[in-house]
Amino acid sequence: MIELTVPWETNIPKDHATKVNKYYELTNELTRNRFVVDLYAVEVGARGITAKSLYNLLKDLGLSRTNINSFLERTSKAALVGSFQIWLGRERNLDSGARQSLVSSSIITSDRVDPHVSHGEPLTGNHQESINIRTRLSIPNMKQSTWKVHDDNLAVLLEHPGSKQELNSQIKMRKKKRELIKNLRIAKALGDNHLSHQLARALRSILKLIQGISAQTAEYRGNFDRAKQEVDFDKNPFEYSKTIFKKERGQLLLTNDQIYDHFKSTYEVPKSVRLYTDPNEQKPEIPHIDFHGIPPTLDEISSHIKRKSSKSAPGPDGIPYIVFKKCPSVRKHLINIYGKIWSRKQIPECFGKAIFVLIPKKDRVTDPRDTRPIALTNTISKIFFSVLQTRMTRFMLSNKYFRPNHQKGFLPGISGCLEHNTLLSESLKDARKSERQITVCWIDLENAFGSIQHELMLFALRWYNFPPLVRDMIASYYSKLRFSIITKEGPSKSLSYNVGLFQGCCLSPITFNIVINILVDKLICNEKKWGYRFKFNNKYTESILAFADDLAILTRHPKHCQVLLDEVDKFCEWTDGLRTKPSKCHCLCLGRRNTRYTSYDPGLSIGGQCVSTVTEDAPFKFLGRKIDNIGRTPSLEGIVDSFLNDLNKVDSQQISNVKKSMDLR
Numbered sequence: 001m002i003e004l005t006v007p008w009e010t011n012i013p014k015d016h017a018t019k020v021n022k023y024y025e026l027t028n029e030l031t032r033n034r035f036v037v038d039l040y041a042v043e044v045g046a047r048g049i050t051a052k053s054l055y056n057l058l059k060d061l062g063l064s065r066t067n068i069n070s071f072l073e074r075t076s077k078a079a080l081v082g083s084f085q086i087w088l089g090r091e092r093n094l095d096s097g098a099r100q101s102l103v104s105s106s107i108i109t110s111d112r113v114d115p116h117v118s119h120g121e122p123l124t125g126n127h128q129e130s131i132n133i134r135t136r137l138s139i140p141n142m143k144q145s146t147w148k149v150h151d152d153n154l155a156v157l158l159e160h161p162g163s164k165q166e167l168n169s170q171i172k173m174r175k176k177k178r179e180l181i182k183n184l185r186i187a188k189a190l191g192d193n194h195l196s197h198q199l200a201r202a203l204r205s206i207l208k209l210i211q212g213i214s215a216q217t218a219e220y221r222g223n224f225d226r227a228k229q230e231v232d233f234d235k236n237p238f239e240y241s242k243t244i245f246k247k248e249r250g251q252l253l254l255t256n257d258q259i260y261d262h263f264k265s266t267y268e269v270p271k272s273v274r275l276y277t278d279p280n281e282q283k284p285e286i287p288h289i290d291f292h293g294i295p296p297t298l299d300e301i302s303s304h305i306k307r308k309s310s311k312s313a314p315g316p317d318g319i320p321y322i323v324f325k326k327c328p329s330v331r332k333h334l335i336n337i338y339g340k341i342w343s344r345k346q347i348p349e350c351f352g353k354a355i356f357v358l359i360p361k362k363d364r365v366t367d368p369r370d371t372r373p374i375a376l377t378n379t380i381s382k383i384f385f386s387v388l389q390t391r392m393t394r395f396m397l398s399n400k401y402f403r404p405n406h407q408k409g410f411l412p413g414i415s416g417c418l419e420h421n422t423l424l425s426e427s428l429k430d431a432r433k434s435e436r437q438i439t440v441c442w443i444d445l446e447n448a449f450g451s452i453q454h455e456l457m458l459f460a461l462r463w464y465n466f467p468p469l470v471r472d473m474i475a476s477y478y479s480k481l482r483f484s485i486i487t488k489e490g491p492s493k494s495l496s497y498n499v500g501l502f503q504g505c506c507l508s509p510i511t512f513n514i515v516i517n518i519l520v521d522k523l524i525c526n527e528k529k530w531g532y533r534f535k536f537n538n539k540y541t542e543s544i545l546a547f548a549d550d551l552a553i554l555t556r557h558p559k560h561c562q563v564l565l566d567e568v569d570k571f572c573e574w575t576d577g578l579r580t581k582p583s584k585c586h587c588l589c590l591g592r593r594n595t596r597y598t599s600y601d602p603g604l605s606i607g608g609q610c611v612s613t614v615t616e617d618a619p620f621k622f623l624g625r626k627i628d629n630i631g632r633t634p635s636l637e638g639i640v641d642s643f644l645n646d647l648n649k650v651d652s653q654q655i656s657n658v659k660k661s662m663d664l665r
Contacts, residue, residue, distance in 0.1 A: 250362050417625075589601070
């Protein structure tokens, strides 16, 4: 059996197994009937089919080398004539200004080629009538310039000038140059002027040849880079654009001992044995929709695997998502594994192992606290916890424990950053226009994910009426957390993770939201229509705007804002782990001061320290949007500079102008 493919298809040996699978049933049937079946992947190109794969096929068929060369020559000439006919028809369409697609093009079949055509003789009218014409090829309607650029790119990539023979010649000439230099020095030392003159002349000739080859190589490299960029853009424009605008990561100026000591003192601490009591607020109602308590199904597992990125970094076992994507039969074994975990309510130890990759928060990091540790866990555990996380989120939303008007972090189908920023900007805009009082305070929690006590998390699950099945599995999981840190010298020693949640674990966002939801409920119970009231409809906004650990309090008067800040302090003290970071908390207050509407310092405090106000020179950034001292987005000067910088990056690429404009979009 012969599988025809295009000559520029990459990784043909790698795809050979895929091609065999396409003919699996036919191969088995022929084998049962005692036939010997071989599959050949033969490259077929418009300029001829003289590929190495065809040569191997003919060789295996028993043809001699002379007959093979004769066959390849005749077939190539016939293919070139057919390609010429297609090209000529396309050019006629383009020259006549026709815009319709060249749907049907003539192609000469290999079994009925005119003998005169196969020897390269010109076509006549009678010969054209005798050629078997079929409509197999569809060529898209493109301009002549587009065709030329595409053809040039393929020519550069396929006709690689840096062949092995040329490389060997360069090596030989450079070797000859070294020998001439050595002999020239010996001749000068011996005082033989005649020999020195001859060697110098030969050396100059060799240097000129090397210089010419270097110039050709430099020109080729430029053309090859341009063509490669064009092909990379055509293959995946989004990924190509990401490489252009990718920001450089900061540098970790830390020793391995500093990193290890910091994480050991932060996370390998004695586990908290505190029993959390009622947080002085009304207990949530009994759920009217029960938790979906059956083991994960094949449909759930498959849907979560399909949504995951194939490029996600694997965990300690080194198994990526691509294995589960490409091998559906493996998913059936996952059902058995997850079913046993579900029935025993015990998480395996391998699910709790992780590798920490440190992401710098600054350009030059000299303090381990300025890094964000991302946990890489095993893929099999991420799939399991993805299913569990989806069910837990559905349980919280369906029973109205989560309030999407206030908490928008990690919730499906909600653009939390956009919605919170829109509400905040419109409130500040209405306050400036109508000269009304408004107060905003942004709260920063220090190491929020890494400060959650495991007992606090289990209390939150009981508080929101999760069944014992979920609580037992999560308790088993967090009792087995261990991690090692990737440093310049490799992974560090394994440490236990006795406090906090893994950043990067699929279960961490929902468990963190459940804990923070206790604070959100507490603040909502204390505020009594303290939000900002719009002038045009007299409606109040929400006072609490939360996106995971990013909190903003929006009130009319500073005194109401201070009451809510005091509640935040009480909650952090009750958790015995969470704490605010006053140095990164900011506030903004607009109102009349001495008959003038302006911004002023309201004198707010949190954690026993004063909250700094937003200044004109140092705007505050909340959920990706900057806000200045009067509640407006800063001037366009910085945005214009950033846009011009992006323009220069795109302009430096060696791709066509049309594709550059697509990059900017």
